[in-house]
Amino acid sequence: xxxxxxxxxxxxxxxxxxxxxxxxxxxxxxxxxxxxxxxxxxxxxxxxxxxxxxxxxxxxxxxxxxxxxxxxxxxxxxxxxxxxxxxxxxxxxxxxxxxxxxxxxxxxxxxxxxxxxxxxxxxxxxxxxxxxxxxxxxxxxxxxxxxxxxxxxxxxxxxxxxxxxxxxxxxxxxxxxxxxxxxxxxxxxxxxxxxxxxxxxxxxxxxxxxxxxxxxxxxxxxx
Amino acid sequence: xxxxxxxxxxxxxxxxxxxxxxxxxxxxxxxxxxxxxxxxxxxxxxxxxxxxxxxxxxxxxxxxxxxxxxxxxxxxxxxxxxxxxxxxxxxxxxxxxxxxxxxxxxxxxxxxxxxxxxxxxxxxxxxxxxxxxxxxxxxxxxxxxxxxxxxxxxxxxxxxxxxxxxxxxxxxxxxxxxxxxxxxxx
Numbered sequence: 249x250x251x252x253x254x255x256x257x258x259x260x261x262x263x264x265x266x267x268x269x270x271x272x273x274x275x276x277x278x279x280x281x282x283x284x285x286x287x288x289x290x291x292x293x294x295x296x297x298x299x300x301x302x303x304x305x306x307x308x309x310x311x312x313x314x315x316x317x318x319x320x321x322x323x324x325x326x327x328x329x330x331x332x333x334x335x336x337x338x339x340x341x342x343x344x345x346x347x348x349x350x351x352x353x354x355x356x357x358x359x360x361x362x363x364x365x366x367x368x369x370x371x372x373x374x375x376x377x378x379x380x381x382x383x384x385x386x387x388x389x390x391x392x393x394x395x396x397x398x399x400x401x402x403x404x405x406x407x408x409x410x411x412x413x414x415x416x417x418x419x420x421x422x423x424x425x426x427x428x429x430x431x432x433x434x435x436x437x438x439x440x441x442x443x444x445x446x447x448x449x450x451x452x453x454x455x456x457x458x459x460x461x462x463x464x465x466x467x468x469x470x471x
Numbered sequence: 472x473x474x475x476x477x478x479x480x481x482x483x484x485x486x487x488x489x490x491x492x493x494x495x496x497x498x499x500x501x502x503x504x505x506x507x508x509x510x511x512x513x514x515x516x517x518x519x520x521x522x523x524x525x526x527x528x529x530x531x532x533x534x535x536x537x538x539x540x541x542x543x544x545x546x547x548x549x550x551x552x553x554x555x556x557x558x559x560x561x562x563x564x565x566x567x568x569x570x571x572x573x574x575x576x577x578x579x580x581x582x583x584x585x586x587x588x589x590x591x592x593x594x595x596x597x598x599x600x601x602x603x604x605x606x607x608x609x610x611x612x613x614x615x616x617x618x619x620x621x622x623x624x625x626x627x628x629x630x631x632x633x634x635x636x637x638x639x640x641x642x643x644x645x646x647x648x649x650x651x652x653x654x655x656x657x
């Protein structure tokens with residue numbers, strides 16, 4: 249093997265950890281795969297990398313997680329922070345599009361899984377609050393997956409950015425509402441406002457009443 | 472159903488949306504906790520640090536420009552804070568030998584048992600690496616960061632990222648060899 253080939257091999261070998269983790273770009277991935285197919289020693293070393301990857305993941309996964317006090321402490325500090333303006337960056341959308349264009353498929357897949365889990369956790373939190381209320385006050389609970397598209401009357405609601413989880417829970421309980429889906433990309437939640445379908449005049453009246461609550465930023469009636 | 476991206480959440484957090492903050496926290500706090508825990512090696516300190524990290528996210532969301540992934544940005548903040556703690560503790564000079572000495576229980580029965588399992592030995596050796604080497608191995612293997620992202624988080628050139636990863640792996644092989652596992656590399 250000449251010097252040029254040695255340099256190429258060293259360079260490829262240096263990329264093996266990222267290849268194993270799935271974070272290489274398309275071009276480098278192709279280079280590594282071609283080299284692995286033609287170089288048994290490199291393929292053997294790649295197996296060592298994969299072993300390291302597996303054990304590093306295993307080690308980190310056994311580290312546990314912070315206690316639930318961490319979240320409570322954080323939000324107590326956030327609640328003590330001064331209120332801020334609701335203005336958001338208009339240029340964000342353009343930046344996000346550019347960002348997504350640069351993501352690898354594995355990153356997108358991981359983000360989607362993590363996001364789904366986070367939303368599930370959030371839905372679980374809200375459902376837990378409402379279940380507690382049902383026990384003491386007789387409110388009806390929506391089962392999120394089965395209620396989507398089922399019977400009942402629904403509204404799309406976006407909560408005010410300043411509204412805390414406690415404010416939202418109180419709003420839902422007071423108005424006997426249940427979140428059945430969301431948030432969508434626009435921050436909208438699909439909320440069941442009645443167990444049976446209602447005439448449009450009733451829906452409009454309820455929507456108008458809900459709009460008057462300070463935790464609500466937007467209310468729209470949906471089928 | 473399409474879920475909201477981290478970048479959109481940070482945009483909402485910049486506008487004071489506490490619910491968006493809860494979602495972002497739920498998504499990332501465990502990984503960030505593990506990242507700092509591997510650095511500071513103390514659960515209470517790691518828990519305090521993630522609070523500081525997310526409080527910074529709340530305060531600085533407006534400044535986030537989306538040039539890097541949100542997780543990369545948060546890991547950078549976490550790393551800076553963890554290093555500050557290590558510096559306060561006077562552990563920034565901790566080198567490979569010192570780290571090895573702290574965690575080397577080569578002769579105790581638990582370790583002898585663990586030696587029977589190559590995976591367990593490898594994990595044990597991963598804990599013996601220096602802070603610098605542990606950090607890069609975790610960022611690449613566990614946090615799935617590209618060469619460019621690691622360079623951004625650690626603040627070193629991309630070529631140095633590759634070199635550092637090579638030396639971290641080399642050190643790992645040496646530690647394994649000392650434990651009786653010869654990988655035939657490097």
